[in-house]
Amino acid sequence: MEENLELLTTESRNEESMQIDTANPTDILRIMNEQDQLVALAVKEVLPEIETAVQFVFTSFQNGGRLIYLGAGTSGRLGVLDAVECPPTFSTDPGMVQGIIAGGEGAFIKAVEGAEDDPELGVSDLKALDLTKNDTVIGIAASGRTPYVIGALHYARGIGAKTVALSCNRNAAISKEADQPIEVIVGPEVLTGSTRLKSGTAHKMVLNMISTSAMILLGKAYENLMVDVHVSNQKLKERAISIIRKITGVSYELALETLEKADLQVKTAIVMIKTETTKLEAEKRLADANGYVKMAIQKVEK
Template identity: 85%
Template sequence: MEENLELLTTESRNQLSITIDTASPLDILRIMNNQDQLVALAVKEVLPEIEAAVQFVFESFQKGGRLIYVGAGTSGRLGVLDAVECPPTFSTDPEMVQGIIAGGEGAFLKAVEGAEDQPEFGVADLKEVGLTENDTVIGIAASGRTPYVIGALRYARSIGAKTVALSCNKDAAISKEADQSIEVIVGPEVLTGSTRLKAGTAHKMILNMISTSSMILLGKAYENLMVDVHVSNEKLKERAIGIIRKITGASYEIAAETLEKADLQVKTAIVMIKTETTKQEAEQLLSKANGYVKKAIQN
C-alpha cells in the first residue's frame, strides 16, 4: 500500500516547499499562494471532461433525475457543500442535488475512521437514496483510489446511472469505474499529502462549475443574473428586488410590489413587468418557455 501511495502525484513531495518549516509567516503564505495559482490552470486543462459531466447532469435534470456527489473526508464535504448551496441559489428541491459522505452526515463535522475503506458502504448509501438510471453520480477522491467511492460508482453504473470520477491523479482507480473521468493534476501539495489544499481547491472549482453550468442550461439565469434565487431572508429579498430592477428598469417600489404579487418568485415578477401581465399569465408564459425568462418574454 505504501509503495502505491508513493506513486501518486497527490502524495509526492513538493520541492518548492521543502523549506516551509523554517520560513517566515509571509514566506509561507507566498509559497502557498504561488502554488494556488497553478490550480486554475490545471482546471483549464480538463474543461472538455468537465463539459461532458455537465451534459450528463443536464440530461439527468431534464429527465427528472438528480445529481448525487459521493466522497469521503474532504472530498465528501466538498460535495455536500456544493449540494446544500443549490436550493438557496437556484430554488431547487433539496433532493435535486445531493451530497453523500462516507460515514453519514455526522462525518461532515467529525471524521468517521474507516468508513471510506468499505466499498459496500458506498453501495448501501446510494440504495438508501433510491438511485435510479435517471441520476448522475459524481465520485470524488483526490487520490482516485477510495474504496467507498469505487463501490458507489460500480453500483451506479450497474443500474444504468451516468457516472463521473473526479480525482487528482493520472490513471486513477476510480476513473476505470466511470463513464467519464476528470483527472485534474495540480501537482504535489505544499504539505505533502494534504489534499485539502490544491486538490481540494481544484475539486471545489470543478463542482461549482458543474452545478452552476447545469443550472444555467436549465434557464436559472438571465444574462449573468440569478433569476431563480430563493427569497428566504431580507438580504436575498433585496438582492431579488435589485435583479428585477436591473432586468426591467422598474423603480424600487414597483419591483418590490411585483415581487410580493408574484409570491416572491423572481422569474414570475420579471415576466409580469416585462409583458404587463398578471401572475397567472406570467406563470403560463414561463411554463410554455420551460422556465426560460427570455423565451417567456419573447413569446
C-alpha cells in the same frame, strides 16, 4: 489496497516547499499563493471532460433525475457543500442535488475512521437513495483510490446511472469505474499529502462549474443574474429586488410590489413587468417557455 502511496502525485513532495518549516509567514503565504495559482490552469486542461459531466447532469435533470455527489473526508464535504447551496441559489428541491459523505452526516464535522475503506458502504448509501438510471453520480477522491467511492461508482454504473470520477491523479482507480473520468493534475501539495489544499481547491472549482453550468442550461439565469434565487430572508429579498430592477428598469417600490404579488418568485415578477401582465399569465408564459425568462419575454416583444 496495496498501492504504494508514494507513487501518487498527490502524495509526492513539492520541491518548492521543502524549506517551508523554517520559512517566515510572508514566505509561507507566498509559496502557498504561487502553488494555488497553478490550480486554475490544471482545471483548464480538463474542460472537455467537465463539459461531458455537465451534459450528463443536465440530461439527468431533464429526465427528472438527480445529481449525487459522493466522497469521503474533504472530498465528501465539498460535495455536500455544493449540494446544499443549490436550493437557495437556484430554488431547487433539496433532493435534486445531494451530497453523500462516507460515515453519514455526522462525518461532515467529525471524521468517521474507516468509513472510506468500505466499498459496500458506498453501495448501501446509494441504494438508500433509490438510485435510478436517470441519476448522475459524481464520485470524488483526490487520491483516486478510495474504496468507498470505487464501490459506489461500480454500483451506479451497473444500474445504468451516468458516472463521473473526479480525482487529482493520473490513471486513478476510480476513473476505471466512471463513464467520464476527470483527473485534475495540480501537482504535489505544499504540505505533502494534504489534499485539502490544491486538490480540494481544484475539486471545489470543478463542482461549482458542473452544478452552475447545468442550472444555467436549465434556464435559472437571465444574462448573468440569478433569476431563480430562493427568497428566504431579507438579504435575498433585497437581492431579488435588485435583480428585477436591473432587468426591468423599474423603481424599487414597483419591483417590491410586483415581487410580493408574484409570491416572491423572481422569474414571475420579471415576466409580469416586462409583459405588463398578471401573475397567472406570467406563470403561463414561463411554463410555455419551459422556465426560460428570456424566451417568455421575447415571445411578447417580437
